[in-house]
Amino acid sequence: MDDSLLQKREGTVDNDNELTTWVEYWLDEELVHRSAHVTMKKMPVFGGGETASIG
Amino acid sequence: MCTSFMSELMLGQHQLGASTIVSRGSLTTPTTDTLKAALYLASATMNASTTAYTATGEVSGTGYTAGGVTVTNATAPTSTNTSATAGVAFFTPSASITYTTVTLSTAFDTVLLYNSTQSNKAISVHTFGSQTITAGTFTLTMPANTTAAALIRLATT
Numbered sequence: 001m002d003d004s005l006l007q008k009r010e011g012t013v014d015n016d017n018e019l020t021t022w023v024e025y026w027l028d029e030e031l032v033h034r035s036a037h038v039t040m041k042k043m044p045v046f047g048g049g050e051t052a053s054i055g
Numbered sequence: 056m057c058t059s060f061m062s063e064l065m066l067g068q069h070q071l072g073a074s075t076i077v078s079r080g081s082l083t084t085p086t087t088d089t090l091k092a093a094l095y096l097a098s099a100t101m102n103a104s105t106t107a108y109t110a111t112g113e114v115s116g117t118g119y120t121a122g123g124v125t126v127t128n129a130t131a132p133t134s135t136n137t138s139a140t141a142g143v144a145f146f147t148p149s150a151s152i153t154y155t156t157v158t159l160s161t162a163f164d165t166v167l168l169y170n171s172t173q174s175n176k177a178i179s180v181h182t183f184g185s186q187t188i189t190a191g192t193f194t195l196t197m198p199a200n201t202t203a204a205a206l207i208r209l210a211t212t
Contacts, residue, residue, distance in 0.1 A: 018183045025189075035191030038183045038204070040198045 006032070018042055056132045058142030061209040065132035066145055088172035092152045092195070093123030097166040101180045108167060108175035116188075118157035126152055126168065135202055141212055145205035152195040159188045166195060168206075179207055 006025045013020040018038050025033040063069050067088075091108070095101050099112025110121055127150035134144035152166070164185040168178040186193065198204040 013184050020184055020186075022186070024189075025186065031189050033191050034187060034189040036186045036188060037194045037196065038186070039196040040181060040183065041204065 001027075058136050058144065058211065060133040061142070061144035062134040062146075062209075064209075065144060065207075067118060087128060088170050090128045090148070090178065091123050092126050092128040093121075093167045093169070093170055094119070094154070094159070094163050094193075097162045097164040097185045099165060101165045101167055103180070105167065105177045105180055107177050108169045108171070110184060114159045114161065114163045116157060116159040116161075117190075119154060121205040122171070123167075124154060125171075126150075128157045130200060132207075137202065137210075141210070143202045143208055145200065145208045147197050147200035147206040149192060149197075150189055151197060154188070154193040156190065157188050157193060158190055159186075159193070162187055181206070 006027055009024040009026065011022050018040055019037045020032065020036060022036040024031060060069065067135040093108055096114055101112065108122065113121060113123075115121070116126045126148045129149040130147065132144055132146040134142055148168075155167040162185040165180060165182050167180055170176045170178060183195075197206055200206075202208070
């Protein structure tokens with residue numbers, strides 16, 4: 001396949017919870033590749049990962 | 056309460072009351088539990104009430120094995136005092152969690168960390184912005200293993 005036919009799209013989400021980057025490759029308006037990388041910054045707002053307080 | 060007690064709980068060094076822990080072959084030759092990480096659809100209900108791994112609501116697709124991937128678990132929990140009366144114990148997996156060459160076409164936004172050695176008991180649920188993956192890799196990089204940012208924290212107040 002001729003790589004020059006691929007259109008690359010990238011994006012980033014940066015907020016208090018995560019820094020996420022993603023990359024997509026499109027061929028003739030068809031998504032042929034999508035990868036994502038999430039860097040977790042802090043506890044979620046719920047869940048067992050939340051800080052538990054023990055008095 | 057002594058702060059070190061909390062990290063010792065994470066290490067399974069204390070068992071108060073009747074014995075409930077299984078698969079402990081020897082008290083003199085400790086074994087490390089295997090932790091795993093499974094991904095869940097945005098439509099799934101996973102929260103603090105989750106008690107164990109479930110296939111219900113789990114992602115499926117090319118390259119993904121039900122139950123998820125093994126989490127690198129090389130760093131022991133630790134604890135520190137934050138004042139004369141308070142402290143925090145914390146733990147973070149020692150490497151990123153990576154799902155390599157997968158296609159997950161239905162949006163997912165949750166990862167469940169669980170103990171596959173101990174009857175798949177749930178440890179924690181973490182959410183992130185909804186994602187799909189197409190013939191690619193999904194990577195979860197861990198936060199800093201500090202009192203303020205570690206993935207799992209137990210704190211006295």
